[in-house]
Amino acid sequence: MNKKRFAITKEAISIEEIINLVVNPHAGAVNTFIGTVREFTKGKQTLSLEYDAYIPMAEKKLVQIGEEISEKWPGSEVAITHRIGHLAISDIAVVIAVAAPHRAESYEASRYAIERIKEVVPIWKKEHWEDGEQWIGDQLEQTAYPTGKPEKEHLS
Amino acid sequence: MITILFFAGHQETIGKEQIEWNKAGVTISELKRDLQEKYPALTLDQSMAAVNEEYAADDTMVNDSDIVAFIPPVSGG
Numbered sequence A: 001m002n003k004k005r006f007a008i009t010k011e012a013i014s015i016e017e018i019i020n021l022v023v024n025p026h027a028g029a030v031n032t033f034i035g036t037v038r039e040f041t042k043g044k045q046t047l048s049l050e051y052d053a054y055i056p057m058a059e060k061k062l063v064q065i066g067e068e069i070s071e072k073w074p075g076s077e078v079a080i081t082h083r084i085g086h087l088a089i090s091d092i093a094v095v096i097a098v099a100a101p102h103r104a105e106s107y108e109a110s111r112y113a114i115e116r117i118k119e120v121v122p123i124w125k126k127e128h129w130e131d132g133e134q135w136i137g138d139q140l141e142q143t144a145y146p147t148g149k150p151e152k153e154h155l156s
Numbered sequence B: 001m002i003t004i005l006f007f008a009g010h011q012e013t014i015g016k017e018q019i020e021w022n023k024a025g026v027t028i029s030e031l032k033r034d035l036q037e038k039y040p041a042l043t044l045d046q047s048m049a050a051v052n053e054e055y056a057a058d059d060t061m062v063n064d065s066d067i068v069a070f071i072p073p074v075s076g077g
Helices: A015-022 A055-072 A103-118 B008-014 B027-040
Strands: A006-009 A029-036 A044-053 A077-083 A084-086 A092-100 A123-129 A132-134 B002-005 B020-023 B048-051 B055-057 B067-071
Touching: A006 A055, A006 A084, A006 B067, A015 A029, A015 A077, A015 A092, A015 A103, A055 A103, A077 A103, A077 A123, A092 A103, A103 A132
Parallel strands: A006 A077, B002 B067
Antiparallel strands: A029 A092, A044 A084, A044 A123, A077 A092, A123 A132, B002 B020, B048 B055, B048 B067
16 A cells, blocks of 8 residues: 555555554544545436546645645645546545644645645546446536636646 | 647547657647647647646747646546
8 A cells, every 4th residue: 555645546545544644643633534436426327437647747736735735724734645547336536634733624624635636636537327438527516627727826 | 859648538539648749849829739730639728738747827838858748627536
């Protein structure tokens, strides 16, 4: 398994290992977010998913999100691993662990991390359905790049 | 010579993960235009470009031996 704090992996993710990367004596809270493969999206059944990534850039962008969190919530520690390849229903696609001195910032930072992943990390998912398949391209599950592309301030 | 990487739907459209491109010293928007001429089925309008693993604006100059990637709207998480 991967021991990097910010990683893209082709293997199943161990939640415990991600948590162990952030646990520390200054933390009073460890918040974990686990993103799983959803079977039903607005009534449409997904049979399985495939994730692809531009791995070196994706890992860099995960590191960047970690740096943003350290600035916004000083004292917090973050680890993020995203799985790629073929995933079945309810498989774990992403695990985010945030350790923080107090619970409020652990929740906030965790939420921030998943939203930023959906904005700037070059990972794509393809849904396989009974009657076809498609690469999904809707940031934040709404529209493709709200303004046509990621906002300038998201890109640095 | 520059290297161009394609992902997700783009990769399926042109049937390749990467190509070598023999024309440096152009901007991203010029490169997009040239690629769309060569691959009419490719639609890059909604895609961001990255140069050497960092997002790049349309007026960014692409230099020799750069690695350019076209990033369709992402859907991780």
